[in-house]
Amino acid sequence: MGKIKKMKAIIVGGSIAGVSCAHSLTLAGWDVLVLEKSSEPPARSPTGAGLGLDPQARTIIKSWLPHPHLLDETTLPLSIDQNQGTDSEKKVTRVLTRDESFDFRAAYWSDIHGLLFNALDPTMFLWGHKFLSFTMSQDESTVKVETLVMETQETIEIHGDLLVAADGCLSSIRKTFLPNLKLRYSGYCAWRGVFDFSGDENSETVSGIKREYPDLGKCVYFDLARDTHSVFYELSNKKLNWIWYVNQPEPELKSNSVTLKVSQEMINKMHQEADTIWIPELARLMKETKEPFLNVIYDCDPLERIFWGNVVLVGDAAHPTTPHGLRSTNMSVLDAEVLGKCLGECGPENLNLGLEEYQRIRLRVVSEQVLYARCLGRIKQGLDRDGVGLEQKHMPFFSGAPLV
Structure with a gap:
């Protein structure tokens, strides 16, 4: 036959x-x-950034890898989902919601891609x-x-x-x-950056951040200020991932990519605005991050x-x-x-x-x-005032989606 x-x-x-x-x-x-x-x-993508893997996706990825333990070794736990309000004038934060049963893991994009690619x-x-x-x-x-x-x-x-x-x-x-x-433009873009503090763990910047964000290494922080918010969490190998969403008119895309080419003038302006909105420790970290980039946020x-x-x-x-x-x-x-x-x-x-x-x-x-x-x-x-809650656990199919 x-x-x-x-x-x-x-x-x-x-x-x-x-x-x-x-x-x-x-x-x-x-x-x-x-x-x-x-x-x-x-x-090691120059515009690579952080991501969060839920339990279902991790189980699937591990089933594809010859050495499943490598996924845990290249990620950090995100067991806490915390939303906190930022007072931009007083430069203080207060906890709005805190979910301590948030079973995600934080990963660097290129690390996950590398694990998957090397197994093929x-x-x-x-x-x-x-x-x-x-x-x-x-x-x-x-x-x-x-x-x-x-x-x-x-x-x-x-x-x-x-x-x-x-x-x-x-x-x-x-x-x-x-x-x-x-595609539907969201009304805002996202500044993104990964701060590498390897070899500089005791710097004033890192010490200040760890003081203000004591659960780094197990928590994803959402800082909410007036008409803006940021996301902040730690990655493996001494890296800190941050995202800052800024309301603005839709930029013109000049290539088949949602990542915009940014000038030093744009970066300087972002640094100045960070000083006026965020607590000093977060603003300083943003200013010291090398090669921040800007994504236009769309959905459909x-x-x-x-x-x-x-x-x-x-x-x-x-x-x-x-x-x-x-x-x-x-x-x-x-x-x-x-x-x-x-x-x-x-x-x-x-x-x-x-x-x-x-x-x-x-x-x-x-x-x-x-x-x-x-x-x-x-x-x-701050584009809508009514709707869903702040916690991610209310996402549809949060506990798992059907597979077959």
């Missing part, structure tokens, strides 16, 4: 959503090829390959992808049975099916569908979301797990059925979480 031909999945995007799908589809028995325009794996066969990745376009066969059974080899400027064609769009919130693949879809009204034929959306391509509730990475991991489980259980002969099941399971979950995160962000930014 001849061997059954393996189905081939082409994944566009080598970020966490893409590498997660590479794991889940490989386990489901698929051949996988990942296309990524970056020239090499992001061993590197030959399934084509680095320096920019996605250009795709076409589906008339019966929607195969897909052809055109990609540009950045080093040689050569255009090549790649054929497969499934196209997975893991190309982010500005997804060009999604635009093929939803050309009139416009929930989509009515996330697959067409043999093309499927995952991660931020399927559900652009604001970062409130620490959802983006966790949703991407669960998308990948559910997609792999559905395709594995339905089998290659029932690809459409597997994609329908993936959509049925995930669409309700991500839709509710996107809308909740939007509401949470608007309340903390």
